[in-house]
Amino acid sequence: MTKIAVSSGDPAGIGPDICIKAFGNKKILSYKPIVFGNIDLFVERAKQINQEINIREYKGEEEDSISNDFLWMVDKPIGVDISSSKPNPKSADYIINIFEESVNKTISKEFDAIVTCPINKEIINEGGIPFTGHTEELAKLGKTNKVVMMLANQKIKVALASTHIPLNEVSDFINKGHIEEVVEIIHTSLRDYWNANDPLIKVLGINPHAGDGGYIGKEEKEVISPALQNLKEKGIHTIGPISADTAFIEKDGTKKADAFLAMFHDQGLPVIKTMGFGETVNITLGLPFIRTSVDHGTAYDKAGLGSADESSLIAAMEMAFSMSKKI
Numbered sequence: 331m332t333k334i335a336v337s338s339g340d341p342a343g344i345g346p347d348i349c350i351k352a353f354g355n356k357k358i359l360s361y362k363p364i365v366f367g368n369i370d371l372f373v374e375r376a377k378q379i380n381q382e383i384n385i386r387e388y389k390g391e392e393e394d395s396i397s398n399d400f401l402w403m404v405d406k407p408i409g410v411d412i413s414s415s416k417p418n419p420k421s422a423d424y425i426i427n428i429f430e431e432s433v434n435k436t437i438s439k440e441f442d443a444i445v446t447c448p449i450n451k452e453i454i455n456e457g458g459i460p461f462t463g464h465t466e467e468l469a470k471l472g473k474t475n476k477v478v479m480m481l482a483n484q485k486i487k488v489a490l491a492s493t494h495i496p497l498n499e500v501s502d503f504i505n506k507g508h509i510e511e512v513v514e515i516i517h518t519s520l521r522d523y524w525n526a527n528d529p530l531i532k533v534l535g536i537n538p539h540a541g542d543g544g545y546i547g548k549e550e551k552e553v554i555s556p557a558l559q560n561l562k563e564k565g566i567h568t569i570g571p572i573s574a575d576t577a578f579i580e581k582d583g584t585k586k587a588d589a590f591l592a593m594f595h596d597q598g599l600p601v602i603k604t605m606g607f608g609e610t611v612n613i614t615l616g617l618p619f620i621r622t623s624v625d626h627g628t629a630y631d632k633a634g635l636g637s638a639d640e641s642s643l644i645a646a647m648e649m650a651f652s653m654s655k656k657i
Contacts, residue, residue: 331362331393332442332654334647335432339447340425341408342417343628344638346375351445351640352647354383354401361651362396364388364441366428369405369549370581371412378414379636390440404431414634417450422457425449429464433471443620443650447643448628451494456611463494468614468621477616478515480589481599481625482649483606486578487589487597489516489615500594501536501549509557511532513591515565515616519586521651529588532577533570536593540573548594611649620653624644 336353339345347369353363354376355603365372369385376383386400396402406428410420429446436444446464454461455580461467469477470563480489491512492503520529533554534540537547544551550571569587578601580586580621602610603625610625632638 331396332651333362333364333393333396334650334654335430335436335444335501336363336365336517337429337444337446337649338365339616340417340453340628341371341412341421342414342633343448343450343630344449344629344633345449345474346372347379347414347633347636347638348640349641350379350381352404352643353366354381354385356399359647360601361442361647362393363445363647364402364404365398366406367405367434368424369403371408372401375414375634378634379637389531403426406431415632416631417453417499417519417628417630418609419453419457422454422459425454426459426461429467430471433468433621436621437472438647442624442654445643445646446621446623448624448626454620458471464612464623465493465614468617472511472617472619474617476511477614478512478519479611480519480613480615481602482613483602483610483645485605486602487520488602489589489591490595490598491591491593493595495594497594497596500582501547504536504553504593505558506553506557509554510560513557513561513566513568514564516589516591519615521532523597523656525656526588528567528570529568530567530585531581531589531591532572532587532639533568533591534574534577534593534597535571538570538573538575544633590634608644611644611646612629613649622650622653 349365383401388402398584465479479493492500522524535550541547541550554571612623614621
């Protein structure tokens with residue numbers, strides 16, 4: 331039986347709510363979720379959202395001893411009073427602590443995968459901890475030089491060549507070697523986790539109309555196209571650079587992309603979130619372990635009300651479970 335670590339995210343957001351709704355109702359699951367968080371906070375939040383839960387503290391039990399009758403938790407102190415919907419920078423240490431411990435225990439093979447609930451980068455930085463995002467910190471913890479952020483649902487997979495950097499830095503960030511490495515990681519992951527024998531990766535341009543032959547920017551001509559040519563010589567099936575305004579339109583009768591590679595965050599993610607918000611999973615490729623996440627933020631305005639939708643968390647758990655079965 332697969333054990334999956336769950337980092338419950340910002341305690342003032344909907345992370346605790348969706349964990350309670352997803353795992354606290356005695357569902358028969360194909361995997362064993364172990365939630366990293368504060369037990370007292372979860373008990374109080376369950377009362378707020380009118381959910382009955384029976385929490386059992388996890389202390390390294392084997393899978394056979396983990397009953398579906400309980401919400402199993404690694405109990406961590408917060409050290410500050412937390413109210414739902416009221417983010418507190420003083421909770422930054424707690425948020426980072428549960429994240430890092432859940433990752434480290436996954437690296438050590440105590441867990442088969444990790445799923446992360448939403449955090450707020452601004453709150454963590456205001457709390458005195460420099461933090462760019464989950465993806466970047468996962469790379470550091472996993473001692474991995476290159477990782478790739480991908481969002482996936484039943485309809486489409488979209489990966490990013492750059493993640494959380496200002497738009498005016500994207501062009502300098504993306505170079506030929508980087509494109510090649512990112513596509514190779516995507517290619518390997520599609521084969522390993524999704525059984526794609528000869529995956530097709532469609533690569534977007536960075537400029538309008540993919541540069542229009544160099545008249546609207548030269549990145550496609552000087553960086554992306556040469557990188558794709560090198561990849562084709564290695565037997566990796568790519569098409570591009572494609573204009574972003576038409577790249578996602580695929581006609582019947584043509585080979586569908588196994589994944590798309592967007593050049594920057596808001597070039598690709600609005601498309602996939604429009605196509606399947608709440609069903610989309612954030613996946614970090616290239617790590618020495620499996621990590622998935624929800625596709626939404628902390629949603630402070632919904633915390634403690636019982637209206638938060640747990641479907642993306644369930645989708646992330648199912649994806650992590652499926653991926654863990656492939657290795």
